[in-house]
Amino acid sequence: MDLKTLANEIEDVLDPASMDKVLMYYKDVQEEDEEFMQILFENLRNETVYWLQPWYQLSGCLTRRLDETDEKNEEKYRSDPICKEEDEKIKKNWRKLIKKYGLPDKLISFARWKNKERSKNPNSNEERVRRFVASYLARGLERTVQQVFKYIISHLIEPSKRHYTAEEEKIMEVCFTHQPHNAVIYLSAILGREPRGIYKRLHYLFKGCKETKRLKWTIPLATKLVKSIMMHTGLPLEELKYQTFDKSVWLKVQEDMNQNYIALSKFWYTYLHVQIFANYDVKLNKLKKKVYRVLRESHYQVWTDIRWKDVLKHFPDGFTHLFLYKICSTTFVKHPNYLKIPIEKIIEIGLKKAKMIRFNNRRLKTLKLGDDGNLERVSYHLTKKKE
DNA sequence: GGACGACGAACGCACATACT
DNA sequence: AGTATGTGCGTTCGTCGTCC
Structure with a gap:
C-alpha cells in the first residue's frame, strides 16, 4: 500500500472512518x-566502534547537538550544510554497513x-x-554524529520533496x-517529512497570522518603508x-505598512538594500559574470553546494547574499535539473545567456534619499535615459 | 518568450519544554 | 543525561503574473 492508494481510499475527509484508515x-x-530495527538490535548488539573517532564524534548523544563549551581541541568540524561529496560518502558508508552485516537496505526505517x-x-x-550505526555513517566525515x-x-x-x-x-x-x-507525529512518519513544515501548516490553520497582500512596489511605497524603518530604529x-532589526521593530513597521513583516523584510534585504547601498553603476550582466x-x-560541485553568504564576500559594499542568489537563480530555474548538474555546466549556460545582446544593458535601478526625504532614482552612468 | 518581481512554502538551525 | 516534541526565524527553492 502506498500513499496514493491510501488517499484514494479516503472518500470523505470528515468521516471518522477515514482517520482509522490513516x-x-x-x-x-x-x-x-x-521489524528492521529488531534485526539491527540483534545483529549489532555486541558491536563497538573500533575505528578512531575524532573528538567531535565521541558524544553519547544522537539527537542533540554537540555542546562544545570547554573543548580545547583544535580539530574542527564543518558546520555548513552537508554537500554532495559528503552525501555520497554517507551513502557509501551505509552500503558498506549493510553488506558487512547482511542487513536489508532500509535506511528509511532507521531514520x-x-x-x-x-x-x-x-x-x-x-x-x-543506534549510536553505532550513526557513527558508522559518519565515518571519515568532518561532521558530528x-x-x-x-x-x-x-x-x-526522500530527497527534496518540496510542495x-x-x-x-x-x-x-x-x-x-x-x-x-x-497529527504531526503521524504525518511526519507517513509522509516522510520533517515535522517542522507540518507544524507550520497547523499553525496557519488554527492561529492565523498577518495576511500578506500582493504589493506593487513603487518608489513612494519604498520611501514609506524606509521612513518607517528609520523611525522605529531611530537610525539614519x-x-x-x-x-538586523529586532522583531519588535518589524512589528511596528508591519503596522505602518499594513503588510506582513516577513514579506517586508524579504523585500528590504533582497532588493531595496542593494538599490540604496550599492553606490555605483551596476550592470546586471557584468555582475552575473562575476558570480560565475x-x-x-x-x-562547489553542484548548485545546492553554493554558500551564498560566502559568495557575497567577493562583492563590494552594499550587496546582500539574498540579492545575488535572486539575480542568479532566475537565470537557471527554468533549466531542467539545474540543481543536480555539475557547476561547470551551470557556468557555461549562464555565460551563454549573458551574451544575449538583448539584455546586455540592464542596470540595477539605484536609489538615494533626496533632499526632500524621499527616495529618488540615481543614474551613475552618463547616458541618462528618461525615467 | 525570456527575465524579473513578489510571494508561498519547504528546508534547516537553534533552542525550549516534557518525559523517563 | 538522554530522547521526543514544540516553536521562532533565517535560507533556499518553486511558481505565477507582469514587464519589456
Whole structure:
C-alpha cells in the first residue's frame, strides 16, 4: 500500500472512518520500522566502534547537538550544510554497513524509528546500536554524529520533496480534522517529512497570522518603508546598512505598512538594500559574470553546494547574499535539473545567456534619499535615459 | 518568450519544554 | 543525561503574473 492508494481510499475527509484508515497505514509503517530495527538490535548488539573517532564524534548523544563549551581541541568540524561529496560518502558508508552485516537496505526505517517505548538510557542495547550505526555513517566525515543522523532523517528518506501533493494534502486534512494533537507525529512518519513544515501548516490553520497582500512596489511605497524603518530604529539611512532589526521593530513597521513583516523584510534585504547601498553603476550582466567567476574558483560541485553568504564576500559594499542568489537563480530555474548538474555546466549556460545582446544593458535601478526625504532614482552612468 | 518581481512554502538551525 | 516534541526565524527553492 502506498500513499496514493491510501488517499484514494479516503472518500470523505470528515468521516471518522477515514482517520482509522490513516491510522492503519501509520501502524503498518511503524511495524515495518520495528521489524528492521529488531534485526539491527540483534545483529549489532555486541558491536563497538573500533575505528578512531575524532573528538567531535565521541558524544553519547544522537539527537542533540554537540555542546562544545570547554573543548580545547583544535580539530574542527564543518558546520555548513552537508554537500554532495559528503552525501555520497554517507551513502557509501551505509552500503558498506549493510553488506558487512547482511542487513536489508532500509535506511528509511532507521531514520524514521523513534524510541518511544524502550529505555532511553544511552547504555541500553537499543541506544548503543543506534549510536553505532550513526557513527558508522559518519565515518571519515568532518561532521558530528548528530549532524549526519539529522541529515539522513531529512534528506535520504526522500530527497527534496518540496510542495505537498494533492494526496498528501488530503491525508493531512484527515489528521488535522480528527486528531490535531497527534497529527504531526503521524504525518511526519507517513509522509516522510520533517515535522517542522507540518507544524507550520497547523499553525496557519488554527492561529492565523498577518495576511500578506500582493504589493506593487513603487518608489513612494519604498520611501514609506524606509521612513518607517528609520523611525522605529531611530537610525539614519546610512546606519541601516547590513543592520538586523529586532522583531519588535518589524512589528511596528508591519503596522505602518499594513503588510506582513516577513514579506517586508524579504523585500528590504533582497532588493531595496542593494538599490540604496550599492553606490555605483551596476550592470546586471557584468555582475552575473562575476558570480560565475567566483563559482568557478570555488570548490562547489553542484548548485545546492553554493554558500551564498560566502559568495557575497567577493562583492563590494552594499550587496546582500539574498540579492545575488535572486539575480542568479532566475537565470537557471527554468533549466531542467539545474540543481543536480555539475557547476561547470551551470557556468557555461549562464555565460551563454549573458551574451544575449538583448539584455546586455540592464542596470540595477539605484536609489538615494533626496533632499526632500524621499527616495529618488540615481543614474551613475552618463547616458541618462528618461525615467 | 525570456527575465524579473513578489510571494508561498519547504528546508534547516537553534533552542525550549516534557518525559523517563 | 538522554530522547521526543514544540516553536521562532533565517535560507533556499518553486511558481505565477507582469514587464519589456
